Amino acid sequence: MTTFAATGPSPDHEDPAVTVSTTVNGEHRTMSVPAHRTLLEALRDQLALTGSKTCCAEGECGACTVILDGHPVTSCLVLAVEAEGREVTTVEGLAPQPGELSDLQEEFLAAGAVQCGFCIPGQVVAAECLLRANPTPSTAEIREGMSGNLCRCASYERIVCAVHATAERRAGA
């Protein structure tokens, strides 16, 4: 049984479900989703990938950031049906193996960047995209690259440190 949290465009009725074929974290996945549901809702409620968080649900906080065809996007502002034939990577897809952490995730922990943790999946995905596009970002570039990811615990300094540390680790690797 599929249930949807009331977090997206929610008319009083459910539109008929549409079949959406997509690649999520390297695996082919088929979802059955009404047209008005967002990619965020489908990932969380259909595929049980609850790493992407629902918060503002209007593109302002970055907690739902995922990688769509290689670029970071706020999945609350993408309809699930738009992901047809596309490639999606969520925070769950960043680690080399289930149960492991990526180097970036390890550096987030080492820097003490994780307080309540709610924004962290989005922060990690945004930081991963930033580092892929710019392997040696300056502090200003990190701040700009991460400016769409809000942290209510205001852990920004340590998040910046974690990104720097990952960049240095990858440069040395």
Place this chain on the structure above:
Amino acid sequence: MRYTSPRSADEALGLLAEHGAGAKVLAGGTDLLVALRHRTVEPAVVVDIKRVDDFDEPVRVTDDAIVVGPTATMGRLAELEEVRRRHVALVEAALTVGSVAIRNRASLVGNSCNASPGADTAPVLLALGATVTIAGPAGERTVGLDDFFLGPRRTACGPDELVTALHLPRPRPGSGSAFQRITRRRGVDLGTVSIAAVLGPDDDVALGMGAVGPRPLVARTRLGDHESTAAAVEHLVAAATPIDDVRAGSDYRRAMLRVLARRALDTAARRRDEEAA
């Protein structure tokens, strides 16, 4: 709500003709999905134009103009060498929109079609003299952006029509441009005031203004027609009618309008001189 993903402009126009006001065009979705969530729009059909294959995407560069396709994103445009070379102020404005993730989705043309009075890229497009191509059942027409914006969230594009291109005329040699904006925070905020100045070789100025009227505004003058730059700025900002809202009071907006206009003019002049040097 039904989702459609037409493969050609004709197919998209057919859907819009069939459903009229019941249809909504989806490009980047950064405005439409927010409106869907708040139910300020409840379309019967969403027409996603991102898989249409006969638009010029992201841009077509000619000697006279850069033609921007309707789904070209802010992020993509800001990367393009020819856009960066010809239109510094547009790149500056595009890079203030939302955040990296928003700019990967938000379309430049969509930003104008949404017709927010505070649309970040509208002032610079107005100042650059941009025009749009509107396709509809009766064929195509070209409309200057100044005639395109009718009021808050209202444009000259009818429900059965589609903006298929935005044309950025090539700046005359010896021009300079700059963008300035004030926000409460750097990322993911709406502009309190935004300004774009385009300064031509004869000291002719076009000043685009955002968030200081019911629609994005543009005013033009020649610096030489005024006693001082300050007097020219007064003339240019006279059309602005800022309101009080959650982001700022009207007095503050009026004051910042002059500050930003001056900064934008000075930066545009410096860039023009640097290019000439």
